Amino acid sequence: MAKVPNQADLLQSMNYTPPAKGWMDVPPNLAPGNWAYPAKAEKVEYLGFPNPRQWSPADEDWKLPPDWWQRIHEGFKERLGKYRSLQVFMDICVRCGACADKCHFFIGSGDPKNMPVLRAELLRSIYRNDFTMAGKILGRLAGARPLTLDVIKEWFIYFYQCTECRRCSLFCPYGIDTAEVTMMARELLHLVGVGINWILEPASNCNRTGNHLGIQPHAFKDIVDFMVDDIEEITGVRVNAPLNEKGHEVLFITPSGDAFADPGIYTFMGYLLLFHHIGLDYTLSTYASEGGNFGLFTSADLMKKINGKMYHEAKRLGSKWILGGECGHMWRVINQYMDTMNGPADFLSVPTSPITGTVFKNAAQTKMLHICEFTADLMKHGKLNIDKSRNAGKVVTFHDSCNPARAMGLLDEPRYVIKNVVDTYVDMPAQTIREQTFCCAGGSGLNTDEIMEIRLRGGLPRGNALKYVQDRYGVDTLACICAIDRATLPPLADYWAPGVSVTGVHEMVGNALIMEGEGERTMNLRQEPLPGMEEEEV
Amino acid sequence: MNAIYSLVFVFALVLIPLFGVGAAQQTYFFGVCVPWTAFLIFLVFFTAKIIKWASRPVPFSIPTTAGQQWSNLDFIVHDKYDNPATTGQTWIRMILEVFAFRSLFRNTSMRVAMKDGKPIVGYFSAKWLWLFALMFHYAFFTIAVRHLRLFLNPVPKVFEILETLDGLLQIGIPRLYLTDMVIVAAVMFLLLRRVAVPTVRYISQVADYFPLLLILAIAASGIYMRYYAKVDVVAIKQLILGMVTLHPVKPIPATIDISFFIHLFLVSTLIFYFPFSKLMHLGGVFLSPTRNMPNDSRFVRHVNPWNDPNIKPHSYAAYEDDFRTPMIAAGLPVDKEA
Numbered sequence: 092m093a094k095v096p097n098q099a100d101l102l103q104s105m106n107y108t109p110p111a112k113g114w115m116d117v118p119p120n121l122a123p124g125n126w127a128y129p130a131k132a133e134k135v136e137y138l139g140f141p142n143p144r145q146w147s148p149a150d151e152d153w154k155l156p157p158d159w160w161q162r163i164h165e166g167f168k169e170r171l172g173k174y175r176s177l178q179v180f181m182d183i184c185v186r187c188g189a190c191a192d193k194c195h196f197f198i199g200s201g202d203p204k205n206m207p208v209l210r211a212e213l214l215r216s217i218y219r220n221d222f223t224m225a226g227k228i229l230g231r232l233a234g235a236r237p238l239t240l241d242v243i244k245e246w247f248i249y250f251y252q253c254t255e256c257r258r259c260s261l262f263c264p265y266g267i268d269t270a271e272v273t274m275m276a277r278e279l280l281h282l283v284g285v286g287i288n289w290i291l292e293p294a295s296n297c298n299r300t301g302n303h304l305g306i307q308p309h310a311f312k313d314i315v316d317f318m319v320d321d322i323e324e325i326t327g328v329r330v331n332a333p334l335n336e337k338g339h340e341v342l343f344i345t346p347s348g349d350a351f352a353d354p355g356i357y358t359f360m361g362y363l364l365l366f367h368h369i370g371l372d373y374t375l376s377t378y379a380s381e382g383g384n385f386g387l388f389t390s391a392d393l394m395k396k397i398n399g400k401m402y403h404e405a406k407r408l409g410s411k412w413i414l415g416g417e418c419g420h421m422w423r424v425i426n427q428y429m430d431t432m433n434g435p436a437d438f439l440s441v442p443t444s445p446i447t448g449t450v451f452k453n454a455a456q457t458k459m460l461h462i463c464e465f466t467a468d469l470m471k472h473g474k475l476n477i478d479k480s481r482n483a484g485k486v487v488t489f490h491d492s493c494n495p496a497r498a499m500g501l502l503d504e505p506r507y508v509i510k511n512v513v514d515t516y517v518d519m520p521a522q523t524i525r526e527q528t529f530c531c532a533g534g535s536g537l538n539t540d541e542i543m544e545i546r547l548r549g550g551l552p553r554g555n556a557l558k559y560v561q562d563r564y565g566v567d568t569l570a571c572i573c574a575i576d577r578a579t580l581p582p583l584a585d586y587w588a589p590g591v592s593v594t595g596v597h598e599m600v601g602n603a604l605i606m607e608g609e610g611e612r613t614m615n616l617r618q619e620p621l622p623g624m625e626e627e628e629v
Numbered sequence: 630m631n632a633i634y635s636l637v638f639v640f641a642l643v644l645i646p647l648f649g650v651g652a653a654q655q656t657y658f659f660g661v662c663v664p665w666t667a668f669l670i671f672l673v674f675f676t677a678k679i680i681k682w683a684s685r686p687v688p689f690s691i692p693t694t695a696g697q698q699w700s701n702l703d704f705i706v707h708d709k710y711d712n713p714a715t716t717g718q719t720w721i722r723m724i725l726e727v728f729a730f731r732s733l734f735r736n737t738s739m740r741v742a743m744k745d746g747k748p749i750v751g752y753f754s755a756k757w758l759w760l761f762a763l764m765f766h767y768a769f770f771t772i773a774v775r776h777l778r779l780f781l782n783p784v785p786k787v788f789e790i791l792e793t794l795d796g797l798l799q800i801g802i803p804r805l806y807l808t809d810m811v812i813v814a815a816v817m818f819l820l821l822r823r824v825a826v827p828t829v830r831y832i833s834q835v836a837d838y839f840p841l842l843l844i845l846a847i848a849a850s851g852i853y854m855r856y857y858a859k860v861d862v863v864a865i866k867q868l869i870l871g872m873v874t875l876h877p878v879k880p881i882p883a884t885i886d887i888s889f890f891i892h893l894f895l896v897s898t899l900i901f902y903f904p905f906s907k908l909m910h911l912g913g914v915f916l917s918p919t920r921n922m923p924n925d926s927r928f929v930r931h932v933n934p935w936n937d938p939n940i941k942p943h944s945y946a947a948y949e950d951d952f953r954t955p956m957i958a959a960g961l962p963v964d965k966e967a
């Protein structure tokens with residue numbers, strides 16, 4: 092991990108007063124630490140993207156193809172024709188600045204190019220120059236500038252300092268969504284071979300092995316077996332965790348991050364416990380062992396290709412519907428893109444809870460249900476046998492992930508589930524949760540450690556809100572429904588609100604479930620003593 | 630600097646008719662030709678831009694959801710107008726956006742304070758922009774509607790009611806219009822905000838100051854005509870009616886004060902400038918996909934016209950071919966035995 096300054100130094104360096112020079116004259120800082128590592132040649136090549144090579148953003152020469160200008164220009168024109176969003180957003184911003192201080196990266200740095208409006212202007216200035224009359228005639232006076240290599244470098248820095256969180260778009264009077272602009276800019280950069288490894292490697296892994304981490308099927312089985320063993324040790328119950336089996340009612344897909352790393356694995360165990368508890372007829376798949384989709388952070392085409400596996404696998408296995416785990420951007424893809432790209436999935440049926448009989452008409456088209464909707468429904472119908480005391484002593488708050496919040500509106504379902512399994516729940520301040528939630532600052536493929544300082548800066552608004560409830564209400568647990576959050580929030584909390592631990596919602600559910608035939612529960616899923624059981628530890 | 634440029638432009642725009650009419654006596658040119666040309670350009674390019682936007686496909690359903698989604702869980706309360714699920718609800722969302730600036734109403738300002746060496750990030754309600762923007766737009770709209778009395782003969786009753794309402798304060802002769810004061814105050818606020826808030830100044834371009842200054846100049850010249858020059862409205866109405874009926878009066882009545890030609894020229898400039906500028910947010914807001922779409926893509930199919938059916942996932946068969954041996958060794962089911 093890159094060295095990060097301590098809090099005092101970091102805060103000292105924040106400055107919200109813009110420089111005297113106009114932004115077009117301020118070059119981007121290309122020193123290491125300001126960018127994520129570029130994509131490895133072999134990953135670029137595997138995905139069939141242009142211009143695979145070894146290069147570094149710190150070098151003067153980025154080894155772009157000789158016709159780079161043409162490629163970007165043509166690519167821009169093509170996308171203006173394909174996306175009304177891009178065309179309209181390029182034309183109508185009034186620069187009112189309502190979005191300016193809404194971006195966590197601006198709040199944490201004061202860098203004016205992190206104001207969403209200016210981030211979009213980085214692209215808009217080229218749009219004016221290349222595609223509008225005023226820009227062509229008046230040039231800079233009309234806010235236009237020519238596309239140069241320095242502009243490409245600036246794009247690379249700032250469009251990879253946007254987590255596509257859409258908080259800006261909530262406040263814009265015209266709904267201008269800078270995330271959409273960032274997505275377009277990243278597509279353009281890929282046309283000349285400029286991308287980051289932290290996105291393209293998971294994407295290419297996902298294509299081949301079925302998950303971001305490149306876990307091969309037999310290894311995936313080992314991991315699941317290992318979790319089943321742990322669950323048995325903790326609860327005395329051996330749960331059933333079918334893999335790649337045909338003919339089950341439900342196919343369950345969740346991000347692979349939860350199969351791999353702490354604390355995500357506890358959430359995964361929570362799912363396994365829940366499914367066993369209710370006797371769900373389901374299977375996991377190693378081929379579709381990834382809920383996440385780094386294609387969303389790359390290009391619409393790659394997103395579609397990766398997402399296609401879900402329906403492909405559901406069809407092969409003969410499942411009736413798909414249940415999706417806790418993940419942020421996965422749910423943006425499912426809610427806003429999946430059926431359009433890869434549907435209609437007529438071979439599936441409308442998700443219906445086999446336990447409560449609830450027909451989820453709100454998933455009638457995608458045939459895919461969110462685990463929090465599923466669990467909330469079970470709880471409402473009293474189908475779960477719950478012992479809240481296993482989570483006693485916890486003071487819990489909830490981090491709304493950007494995508495379920497602003498690209499879906501899944502706000503109360505997770506809260507409902509949490510409140511059913513813990514005694515004390517408090518929300519963070521209103522301006523930092525629900526639709527106004529702040530990003531973990533590691534979304535959209537920026538959860539890599541070489542840009543830790545950028546992440547921690549961007550994490551200030553979330554971290555500060557967390558610190559507030561920690562000081563005021565003694566919050567010690569930050570719940571979330573996203574695998575990226577489970578990876579990014581721990582360092583964020585350690586830095587801004589030390590002492591708060593991060594958990595998935597279904598980890599707490601798993602702990603609270605009273606399993607049939609279980610032994611005395613003395614440990615939680617992390618194998619820490621349960622409240623009241625501490626003295627039994629040797 | 631950008632503000633200065635804009636100021637210079639607007640001054641130049643005042644000087645043109647001042648000399649053109651004052652010295653060169655080109656009343657016909659400024660009174661008839663310029664407005665007609667500006668109006669035609671507006672019509673053609675405004676329409677062209679709307680057609681251009683509307684003809685672009687909306688490949689994906691990407692509303693920004695600003696509240697709780699609709700679902701079958703009836704114990705969870707759907708936030709209908711911030712996260713609409715139906716076309717009707719989306720209409721209400723749009724109406725709130727267009728007439729009440731719903732999104733801008735959410736505006737907050739952020740400040741970082743230090744307490745005992747620790748940061749406190751605070752968010753404060755910041756409704757000033759919303760308030761003045763709303764005042765500005767309503768005043769602008771009302772003034773525009775009030776002007777229609779110059780275009781219609783006889784003047785319909787509604788316009789008289791509107792005028793009475795607008796002159797409700799009953800100050801001065803001629804009556805002082807509320808909207809005249811409001812628009813000047815609001816434009817001044819928007820201008821001052823642009824100059825005074827460092828981040829907003831940093832993002833502001835000529836294209837941001839220019840329309841505000843132009844509108845201020847239009848309002849000023851209008852107010853001057855009404856309250857100071859007390860121009861010959863009857864003659865002006867004659868001129869305008871001549872224009873709209875395509876039978877321009879000739880010669881242009883000499884009783885019309887030069888301030889009218891300045892006002893008219895500035896308005897013509899605004900109208901001409903409109904379709905090429907950010908003022909097109911007027912049309913764009915209706916076409917913004919993050920606002921005008923219901924959040925229904927999980928239960929109603931949304932079609933992307935350029936969806937490429939040739940993009941297929943890496944197939945299961947290829948995956949199994951890749952990993953069959955270890956899969957069998959691990960006891961995972963396979964479709965084809967080795």
Ligand code: HEM
Nearest residue numbers: 185187264726727728730762819837840841908910911914
């Ligand atoms: C949903 C509808 C609309 C919203 C939310 C909206 C909002 C805004 C905002 C925030 C500004 C910027 C003020 C500034 O400079 O800081 C503005 C300016 C302006 N708008 Fe609107 N507007 C809307 C519709 C309209 C309509 C229908 C018109 C019709 C003429 C219009 C005409 C103008 C003009 C002339 C300006 C001032 C020039 C400028 O600031 O550049 N707007 N609007």
Ligand code: SF4
Nearest residue numbers: 184186187188190263
């Ligand atoms: S809020 Fe919207 S219109 Fe205002 S500056 Fe930001 S993007 Fe532009």
Ligand code: SF4
Nearest residue numbers: 194253254256257259
């Ligand atoms: S989408 Fe999020 S990260 Fe990107 S500019 Fe907007 S607020 Fe900032």
